[in-house]
Amino acid sequence: MADVAVVFHSDNGSTQQLAQAVHQGCISVGGVSSELLQITGKAIIEGRFRNPELLQQLEPAKAIIFGSPTYMGCVSAQFKAFADATGDLWEQQRWANKIAAGFTIGSNLSGDQLNTLQYLQVFASQHGMLWAGLDVPGTNSPGEGTTAMKPQNRLGAQSGLVAHSADGVVHSGDLASAVYLGQRVARISQQLAF
Numbered sequence: 757m758a759d760v761a762v763v764f765h766s767d768n769g770s771t772q773q774l775a776q777a778v779h780q781g782c783i784s785v786g787g788v789s790s791e792l793l794q795i796t797g798k799a800i801i802e803g804r805f806r807n808p809e810l811l812q813q814l815e816p817a818k819a820i821i822f823g824s825p826t827y828m829g830c831v832s833a834q835f836k837a838f839a840d841a842t843g844d845l846w847e848q849q850r851w852a853n854k855i856a857a858g859f860t861i862g863s864n865l866s867g868d869q870l871n872t873l874q875y876l877q878v879f880a881s882q883h884g885m886l887w888a889g890l891d892v893p894g895t896n897s898p899g900e901g902t903t904a905m906k907p908q909n910r911l912g913a914q915s916g917l918v919a920h921s922a923d924g925v926v927h928s929g930d931l932a933s934a935v936y937l938g939q940r941v942a943r944i945s946q947q948l949a950f
């Protein structure tokens with residue numbers, strides 16, 4: 757049982773690197789626990805996500821941070837199968853008032869990653885969750901958002917973390933922003949979650 761759950765899908769490891777950085781950010785905040793939960797294709801049988809244990813692990817969390825690679829301009833099929841499996845929880849609004857946030861990565865600089873974040877935001881809203889974006893201006897605001905406390909939001913999205921990697925190596929600025937996102941959600945969950 758953890759305060760924050762970071763639930764993600766990753767095939768080739770770049771989303772996983774971001775998830776680990778988000779997790780590190782969460783546990784760097786005193787008194788906050790975090791766990792990493794990975795969605796795998798093995799849990800999908802005839803198109804349906806069948807891992808009730810993972811869903812149960814999300815139940816006590818005050819905050820859930822969702823991560824998916826951008827596939828064809830949205831979340832991966834594996835992530836969507838997980839999302840579809842939360843229908844019973846949605847019906848009962850079991851996640852209502854939990855804090856939510858999201859991150860994604862794509863191999864193109866502008867590879868429609870924003871649509872992935874927007875999907876995650878809609879998904880969280882369907883569950884009655886409270887969405888936390890990034891309070892970091894993009895790098896087109898020199899000097900702002902680039903303090904020791906707040907790393908650059910390299911690609912400038914503020915509804916969550918958008919990252920980019922052409923070769924599987926995740927940019928240090930994206931990893932720093934992932935740590936910051938985890939810290940932000942951890943702090944918000946300490947103050948707001950009920």
Ligand SMILES: Cc1cc2nc3c(=O)[nH]c(=O)nc-3n(C[C@H](O)[C@H](O)[C@H](O)COP(=O)(O)O)c2cc1C
Pocket residue numbers: 765766767768769770771772825826827828829830861862863864865866867868869921924
């Ligand atoms: C089926 C498929 C669709 C993809 N679609 C997009 C896309 O729409 N935009 C983009 O920027 N990258 C796209 N990519 C690239 C992945 O998002 C990128 O390689 C990402 O880092 C993979 O994450 P992972 O290493 O966690 O598996 C796609 C990759 C695959 C396999």
